[in-house]
């Protein structure tokens with residue numbers, strides 16, 4: 001069948017308020033052309049992030065009603081502990097209020113002296129936490145990832161040759177190797193099991209920790225099963241379990257494949273590392289059996305982490321995201337290929353080739369999407385990752401715009417609407433201009449910076 005049927009019925013609805021393009025122009029101006037500064041009520045389709053935006057199932061809501069909110073040793077903690085142990089087989093587990101709290105704890109502990117962290121690509125909060133702790137984050141995505149139109153199936157892979165060179169160069173200075181699965185910043189591309197295994201072997205050789213940033217582990221498992229022949233007979237859960245088996249520790253923002261609106265965790269195998277993380281957890285997040293979470297958050301997460309590996313859910317999830325990508329591709333919109341699991345990425349440098357990277361072509365598309373259709377997206381390019389060194393602009397590797405699909409939230413007709421908005425934007429592409437920054441904070445500037453059209 002060609003039609004993708006959402007594998008759920010809708011029981012609760014949230015109305016969408018429609019705005020006109022004249023209203024939206026004013027709203028955007030007031031928000032200083034920063035999509036993070038727009039109120040959600042003024043957004044028609046919100047593709048800002050797939051993080052914390054999932055619709056929960058009735059099983060999750062029911063579990064929340066049975067939560068144990070005790071400070072210490074809550075039943076809800078033990079339920080989550082078991083689900084996470086089944087998945088990761090790691091003996092130490094700490095709940096945190098979201099992914100970056102887990103990152104701050106782990107990378108804070110591992111950043112004794114100035115350490116080097118090497119990754120396929122650090123997510124922005126990962127990089128910020130590493131740099132904030134005084135260490136250095138190096139990205140070495142595989143060569144195939146550079147060409148946004150290549151159909152190479154595992155463009156999330158780390159470059160193994162470069163990894164060995166770096167591990168040799170930074171012997172005794174490497175804090176850890178981090179594999180982000182799927183690679184959010186690099187186009188939502190998956191990492192192959194083979195690449196994870198080879199990374200493990202190099203980490204063994206140079207005695208370095210391997211950490212999985214596993215917030216989209218189920219989506220990555222779908223790609224492994226369908227694109228890596230040797231893995232085709234396994235269930236998605238078995239694939240995820242094997243991925244964890246190669247890691248020493250994991251960091252998860254459960255707001256993605258945990259199918260919850262808030263939550264995260266840390267797991268690890270090493271007792272000493274766990275003790276140090278526990279100290280920091282208690283100081284900054286909360287007691288070990290709740291971290292930053294309430295009992296009901298932990299209940300919802302226990303159920304979400306099981307639902308996410310359901311084959312019908314994953315099929316719908318990956319296919320419905322690809323549906324958007326295929327239709328944009330038919331309109332000759334330059335989309336990153338193959339399509340990612342949680343998002344479609346547009347190559348704004350190609351689409352808005354008249355706008356140079358230092359004028360943020362991605363942000364031009366973000367603003368056009370909002371004015372034309374009330375669609376909120378996010379720039380993942382030089383606004384997010386660009387730097388300036390001695391007054392010289394250093395662009396990001398890519399100028400992408402991410403259309404992140406919230407889980408179980410939008411239907412096929414919402415997607416048809418997004419496609420129509422792109423059709424209209426494409427007709428007037430040369431009317432769009434770039435932007436300049438008029439205010440920026442020292443870290444993670446894209447969240448709060450102010451912009452002005454050129």
Ligand SMILES: Cc1ncc(COP(=O)(O)O)c(C=O)c1O
Pocket residue numbers: 051098099100101123125126180184213215253254255263264
């Ligand atoms: C790959 C990756 N790691 C870490 C994080 C941080 O998680 P959180 O937003 O829960 O702090 C994100 C969030 O988008 C992410 O995509």
